[in-house]
Amino acid sequence: MKEEIQPGTSHRPPSTSGVSVKTMNIVLFTHPDFLGHVSMPRFADMLVQGMTKRGHRVTVWSPKPRFFNLQLPQVSKKWLGYIDQYIVFPFEVRNRLRSCPDHTLFVFTDNALGPWVPLVSSLPHVMHCHDFMAQESALGLIPENPTSWTGRLYQKLIFRGCCKSKNFISGSQNTKNILHRLLTTEPTRSELVLNGLNQSFEPIDPNHARALVGAETGLDLMSGYLLHVGGNQWYKNRVGVIEMYDAWRSSSTLNLPLLLVGLPPSHEVLNAYANSPYKENIYFFTNARDNIVHLAYSGATVFLFPSKSEGFGWPVAEAMASGCPVITTNEAPMTEVAGNAGFLVPRRPYDASKTAAWALEVGKVLGSVVDLSPAARQKVIEKGLENAKRFDTGNAINKIEMIYHDILSSPR
Secondary structure (H helix, E strand, O other), X not given: OOOOOOOOOOOOOOOOOOOOOOOOEEEEEOOOHHHOOOHHHHHHHHHHHHHHHOOOEXXXXXXXXXXXXXXXXXXXXXXXXXXXXXXXXXXXXXHHHOOOOOOEEEEEOOHHHHHHHHHOOOOXXXXXXXXXXXXXXXXXOOOOOOOOHHHHHHHHHHHHHHOOOOEEEEOOHHHHXXXXXXXXXXXXXXXXXXXXXXXXXXXXXXXHHHHHHHHHHOOOOOOOOEEEXXXXXXXXXXXXXXXXXXXXXXXXXXXXXXXXXXXXXXXXHHHHHHOOOOHHHEEEEEOOOHHHHHHHHHHOOEXXXXXXXXXXXXXXXXXXXXXXXXXXXXOOOHHHHHOOOOEEEOXXXXXXXXXXXXXXXXXXXXXXXXXXXHHHHHHHHHHHHHHHHHHOHHHHHHHHHHHHHHHHHOOO
């Protein structure tokens, strides 16, 4: 019988409950819709719904695609978007501020919105921080993600604006640590509020989930499957997911398929797929509806999330809340989110000569999780469900609400 490995451990912070506060007037600065972001709009929507349900007046300010929608070559779209965001929108904000009610709190839903901070830096405001990977890359701290000279200038512009903010809320301890390392001055206020799940996740009977996902994909998934959810960003490590799968398959008699849910694969990911001896069992699914993703979590034998870096790592919590065992990287913030319920593996090395050894090592961990006895698997699932309770949306909104109120009530 194979030895059954146990999930890693981490500190679990206590949860707190919010209390009723006076009605606030809140303006949320959000990314423009035309950028096509996914996670940030969901986070902003969580804030809108949460604060509105608590009786606060919430308004969303975001650039409109005036120049972006001009019928010009696609290569011009990025620069036209910059005009909308950094020339037209600031002019609109200044006009709106003239009629904005007193005692309004201005909330930046992402630290990438830094260029707009100077517009309200003398007024009550707070910035939500999710990750600083772009800034670290621009500083040459992440060799896997080199930044062009224009990118370095852009990130400098963004972070110069961030430094004008006086109040911050970080979604993970790792993000907070990096923020303080990068800031040039001590902030007035810097708080940690673990992100709440911005969608509802709960366990679904695996066989039922597999049947429904199988009907959606046209695959026979009743024996189980391995799952990854994510895009093509360098840190998502989709290539590493395929390498991990290949290493496991090379030493296993099982032929469970691998499902990669997210954006269409990049050229690099397609190369890894083409070179896989098991590519007939690797499937990419794009534009999956939220309900199908939820079902895919519940039906998966194991969820693979060997990210190189993250701001938070929502899929780890989502999979656990859906009753799925998780394998993720043994570095923050993945360890922070996985708590004592995840199976931890080393980060994929930057040195290409070492990736084969890495794949063999993590492939063994994958095999151990796949081969868990039913009783051991149930214990892992229960740990994951308990861990996922830390990311309760209501608790997160309660904490954020109190911070908002304190900032708005503080003397300028």
